[in-house]
Structure formats: C-alpha cells, structure tokens
Amino acid sequence: MENFSSIEKQKSLDALNNQIRSCKKCGLHATRKHALVGEGNVNANIMFVALSPGAKEDIQNKMFVGPSGKVFNKLLYEAEIDRNMVFMTNLVKCTLPKNRKPKANEIEACSRFLNDEISIIKPEVIVPLGHYATRSILLKYHANPDNQNMNFKNINGQLLDFNGVKVYPLTHPSALLYNPSYETITIEKYKKLKDFM
Ligand code: SF4
Numbered sequence: 001m002e003n004f005s006s007i008e009k010q011k012s013l014d015a016l017n018n019q020i021r022s023c024k025k026c027g028l029h030a031t032r033k034h035a036l037v038g039e040g041n042v043n044a045n046i047m048f049v050a051l052s053p054g055a056k057e058d059i060q061n062k063m064f065v066g067p068s069g070k071v072f073n074k075l076l077y078e079a080e081i082d083r084n085m086v087f088m089t090n091l092v093k094c095t096l097p098k099n100r101k102p103k104a105n106e107i108e109a110c111s112r113f114l115n116d117e118i119s120i121i122k123p124e125v126i127v128p129l130g131h132y133a134t135r136s137i138l139l140k141y142h143a144n145p146d147n148q149n150m151n152f153k154n155i156n157g158q159l160l161d162f163n164g165v166k167v168y169p170l171t172h173p174s175a176l177l178y179n180p181s182y183e184t185i186t187i188e189k190y191k192k193l194k195d196f197m
Pocket residue numbers: 020023024025026027028029035092093094106109110
C-alpha cells in the first residue's frame with residue numbers, strides 16, 4: 001500500500017505536471033508535440049536529469065524510448081537497476097528541433113520545473129546526464145561550472161556533495177551512439193549507482 005508521503009508526492013507532481021504540459025514560457029512550445037513530464041518512482045533515491053526529449057520521446061510522450069533509450073536501458077541493465085526504481089526527467093521539457101543545443105533562455109525558462117521536481121521527489125542523489133544538465137545542477141547548488149575542477153570531464157563519475165545534496169554526473173546515453181568506445185568505462189560508472197539505491 002502507498003504511504004501518505006507517496007500520495008502527497010504524487011498529488012504535488014500531478015499538479016506540477018499539469019503546468020508543464022500546458023507551458024508556453026519559451027519558444028520550444030511551438031515545435032513540440034508533447035512537453036514531457038518526469039517519470040518513475042516518486043520515492044526513488046536516484047533522479048536522472050537528461051537534457052531534453054528526443055524526436056521519438058516527443059512523439060510517444062515517454063522518456064527514453066528512442067535510440068538513446070535503448071542505450072539507457074542497457075546501461076541500467078548492466079548496473080542491475082530497474083527503471084521502476086528510479087525517477088527520470090529532463091532539464092528542458094520540450095524537444096530541441098534537430099537536436100540543436102539549448103539556448104540559455106530556454107534552460108532558464110524551464111529550470112523552475114526541474115527545481116520543483118527535485119523539491120517534490122527529494123532524491124538522495126541527483127544524476128545529471130551530460131554537460132548541460134550537469135552545468136545547470138552545479139549552478140543550482142552555487143558551484144562554478146567554469147572552474148576547471150568542475151569541468152564535466154573531470155567530474156563525470158565523481159560523487160559530489162553540496163552541503164548534503166549529492167550529485168553524481170554521468171555520461172548521457174546519447175553520447176555512446178556517437179562514441180561507442182566510451183561504453184565500457186561508462187558501464188563501470190553506472191554500476192556505482194547501485195551503491196546509492
Ligand atoms: S521547454 Fe520548458 S519552459 Fe519552454 S515551453 Fe517547454 S515546458 Fe515551457
């Protein structure tokens with residue numbers, strides 16, 4: 001049976017998701033089919049933060065169902081983690097046309113939703129996937145992403161602690177589509193997630 005906190009979390013999430021689905025705060029609303037809301041276990045210890053929905057995700061209105069979703073599934077399988085055990089969301093909730101980079105104003109406009117998701121889910125560990133999600137999470141916790149020590153390459157697979165908030169940046173699954181040679185090292189880093197469950 002769901003406990004009280006799960007029910008309250010789900011209610012808060014449902015209200016937030018209604019706002020996301022109807023949001024027109026930035027220009028990306030004009031080219032999306034769906035504004036994707038977060039998915040997964042509201043009591044998850046781990047929250048993945050990807051960049052934005054891909055084309056397939058936009059059409060199917062579901063996270064990680066396209067090519068990078070297949071890679072993500074494999075990484076979770078290797079790490080012995082079930083999707084139902086984690087929570088997944090995006091930094092930018094609407095798809096980026098032709099997989100272009102996000103603009104600063106789009107990240108800025110959408111970041112309140114991510115902040116609210118983090119406040120509701122209260123994960124033990126936030127796992128930003130790739131450069132943009134990691135940069136945004138660092139800024140949220142007042143770390144300087146332009147500092148060499150905080151360069152994504154240097155903190156990929158490192159557990160960071162910002163006054164009790166744990167952040168574990170990892171490679172975005174889509175990066176392996178372009179650089180399959182990263183797979184072995186990436187799997188090793190994903191396997192460490194089990195320690196946080
Ligand atoms: S990307 Fe975010 S801020 Fe922009 S329209 Fe979509 S939900 Fe709203």
